[in-house]
Amino acid sequence: MAHLFEPLKLHASLHSWGTPDFAATLKRELADHAAALPLQQALTTTSAVADDAIEVVFLDATADGNCIHAKVGIFCGGILAGCSCADDPTPIEPQTEYCEMLLVIDKATAETIIRLAG
Numbered sequence: 099m100a101h102l103f104e105p106l107k108l109h110a111s112l113h114s115w116g117t118p119d120f121a122a123t124l125k126r127e128l129a130d131h132a133a134a135l136p137l138q139q140a141l142t143t144t145s146a147v148a149d150d151a152i153e154v155v156f157l158d159a160t161a162d163g164n165c166i167h168a169k170v171g172i173f174c175g176g177i178l179a180g181c182s183c184a185d186d187p188t189p190i191e192p193q194t195e196y197c198e199m200l201l202v203i204d205k206a207t208a209e210t211i212i213r214l215a216g
Contacts, residue, residue, distance in 0.1 A: 106134045107208040108201075115166055115205075121156035124168060124201075128154045137174050140197035140214055144176025148192035157198065166203040169215060171196060 108131075114123040128135065129152055137147045155171035175192030198215035 106131055106210045106212065108203055108210045109208045112166070112203055112205065112208040115161065120159065124170070125154040125156055128170065132174075135172065135199065136212060136214060137172065137197070140172070141176050141195055144178050144193050144195060146177050146179045148175030148177050150175035150192055161205070164205055166205065168201040168203065169198060170201065171198050
């Protein structure tokens with residue numbers, strides 16, 4: 099059975115477009131919706147996303163007639179999932195992971211498409 103998910107809508111970011119608050123608003127809104135980001139697909143050195151908070155770095159944004167195009171960097175924690183055995187040597191401490199994401203925010207609906215950059 100297919101699962102239907104509500105599309106991510108970044109209303110606050112859309113409303114702040116063109117103001118000095120856009121970058122801060124986008125960073126805050128993405129951090130609040132971290133579970134909707136493709137962080138698992140972005141991992142390079144670990145195997146699971148840690149439950150830690152993410153840090154969003156605003157990199158760039160432009161707009162065309164219908165959409166806002168933004169690029170952000172995301173720092174998150176990743177862990178190496180071991181076998182959970184008593185003698186498992188896998189470190190439990192989260193390791194820092196970084197990725198860049200491209201966002202396309204629809205100016206009419208605030209619906210946002212998110213893709214990994216690169």
